[in-house]
Amino acid sequence: MANTKLRLGFREPEVDTNRPFVDGTVKVEGFDLEISDFHGAEHIDAWDASFGGLMQTKGKGDHPYVSIPAYPNRKFRLAYIFVNSASGIEAPKDLEGKRVFVSSTAGVWARGALQNHYGVDLSKIDWCMPGPEAKSWAPDINVEPLAHISGPLDPKPLDTMLLEGEVDAVIEPNVLPSISQRDPRVHRLFRDYKTEEQNYFKSTGIFPISHMVTLTQDFVDKHPEAPLALLKAYRQARDVALDRLYGTDPEILITSWVAAAIDEQREVMGDNYWSYNIADNIRSLEAMMEFAHQFGLTPTKLEYKDFFHKDAATLAGV
Numbered sequence: 001m002a003n004t005k006l007r008l009g010f011r012e013p014e015v016d017t018n019r020p021f022v023d024g025t026v027k028v029e030g031f032d033l034e035i036s037d038f039h040g041a042e043h044i045d046a047w048d049a050s051f052g053g054l055m056q057t058k059g060k061g062d063h064p065y066v067s068i069p070a071y072p073n074r075k076f077r078l079a080y081i082f083v084n085s086a087s088g089i090e091a092p093k094d095l096e097g098k099r100v101f102v103s104s105t106a107g108v109w110a111r112g113a114l115q116n117h118y119g120v121d122l123s124k125i126d127w128c129m130p131g132p133e134a135k136s137w138a139p140d141i142n143v144e145p146l147a148h149i150s151g152p153l154d155p156k157p158l159d160t161m162l163l164e165g166e167v168d169a170v171i172e173p174n175v176l177p178s179i180s181q182r183d184p185r186v187h188r189l190f191r192d193y194k195t196e197e198q199n200y201f202k203s204t205g206i207f208p209i210s211h212m213v214t215l216t217q218d219f220v221d222k223h224p225e226a227p228l229a230l231l232k233a234y235r236q237a238r239d240v241a242l243d244r245l246y247g248t249d250p251e252i253l254i255t256s257w258v259a260a261a262i263d264e265q266r267e268v269m270g271d272n273y274w275s276y277n278i279a280d281n282i283r284s285l286e287a288m289m290e291f292a293h294q295f296g297l298t299p300t301k302l303e304y305k306d307f308f309h310k311d312a313a314t315l316a317g318v
Contacts, residue, residue, distance in 0.1 A: 004223055006031040006230075011211065013277035017072035017274075018048065020237040028233040030225060041065070041216060046230060047213040048072050049105065051288060052105030052297060054307065059298030066216045068227050068312040070234035070276040073211035077109040078199035081189040082176050087168040089189060096124035098168035101158060101196065102144070103130050106173035110210040112291035117204060128167065137296030162186055173210070195316060198268050205283040207273065212307070227309040235276050235317065241273075275318040278308065 006028055013022045013035070020026040022035055024241045049067070057063040083089040087098060092114055102111065114120040123140040134145030149157055159176045161167045163185050170176065190196040201207060213234060221228055237245045244251045245258050252258050265273060272280055283303035293301040307315070 003030055005034055006046060006219075006223075006226065007036065007044040007277040008078060009038035009047035011038045011048050012048070012073060013146070013287075015073065016235075016241040019261045020240040021233070025240055026035075026233055026237045026309060029229050031223075031229060034038055044216075044225070046213065049210040050105050051106050051209050051212050053293040054212060054214065055108075055288065055297045055302070058079075058302055058307065059292070059300075061147050064228065065214045066217055066220050066309045067212050067214045067307045068231040068234070068276075068309055069281065070213040070231055070280050071209045071211065071274075071281070072211050072213065072234070072236075072238075074199065074207055074274070075106070075107050077171075077202060077208055078108055078113060078190050078197050079116040079188060079193035081110055081114075081171050081172065082162060082179055082186055083166070083189050084165050084184050085160055085187055086165060092118035092120050093187065095119055095169060095189075097126075099128065099166075100169040100171065101128050101161070101167045102171040103133055104173045105210050107171045108279045108288070108291050108297065109210075111173045111295055112287060113204075115294070116291075117200060125126065135296065137294070178197045185269060190278070192212045201269060204287070206287045207269065207281075207284050209281070209284055217311075219243055227312040228315060231276065231315055233310045238274060238276060274318045277315070277318055278313050280318065 007212075008028075009022060010022070012018060021033065025197075027033065034042065035130065038044065040047075041047065049065070052061070054065070054067065058063070061250050079168070089098060095114070115122050123138070126142060126144070128134070128144040128146050130149045131145045131147045136143045144193050158170050158172060159178050162170050162176065163178055163183065178187070179188065199200050215226060215229065242262075246262050247295060250258065263274060275281065278285070282304075289298075289304055292298045
């Protein structure tokens with residue numbers, strides 16, 4: 001009897017945690033994978049969903065999805081706050097009184113840190129957002145819509161705006177070209193972002209989650225074994241990704257001290273810092289519930305447990 005087809009879509013098919021599916025190294029037991037880029041949940045059965053997007057659909061009550069505790073994209077977002085060098089911004093509080101662009105899940109995590117950890121008064125910032133996203137999240141928050149920017153991941157207009165001083169700072173999910181090119185007209189808010197992010201983790205226990213693997217409820221209803229099978233496969237893919245960096249024959253050669261960097265991260269965050277379960281991620285999950293409510297993605301503070309498939313949430317292991 002032929003296996004059931006599982007259409008697995010990817011926002012980021014080439015990142016190390018997803019690539020083992022794309023290159024065929026990892027299979028999902030009982031299913032034949034059909035891999036594609038993500039173009040909407042109506043076209044696939046499972047995907048690496050934006051955590052911020054999931055918060056919005058859940059908050060609206062229009063959420064025919066169920067997630068598993070696999071998080072293939074996690075990034076500390078302090079390194080993704082970029083500033084114009086002539087703006088005088090050198091510390092978080094310096095953002096007050098400035099014009100700042102923000103978008104996406106990355107913006108939720110960054111604003112959460114700025115407000116709750118660094119004590120920045122977000123009401124003193126002149127915010128701007130992509131036209132479709134632009135809305136105030138509190139009575140004293142002013143947000144200007146930018147009609148010529150339709151969403152995140154559109155770096156050229158934002159890069160030009162930052163370089164020319166049209167905005168003083170940008171909070172984005174990807175590194176702006178001018179930052180990668182080390183243009184002196186711009187810099188990261190936290191120049192030593194590694195130390196800053198390590199200290200943030202030590203202080204808060206938060207390791208931001210950008211994407212969370214999610215299935216359509218319709219597919220799960222028809223194939224109730226799918227969430228567990230997919231979670232087990234994602235754990236295997238994570239282990240493959242780690243082995244490609246830290247194993248006996250590493251694939252990454254262009255940077256010489258990858259293994260030492262992993263050792264350092266384990267020393268700071270523990271051996272299971274990239275765990276695919278609930279128990280090791282409660283602080284980060286709770287933080288998203290809090291931040292999403294603070295910034296208007298959800299009308300009330302949601303419960304993280306309500307997002308997850310029950311059996312996947314309790315599956316033993318990391």
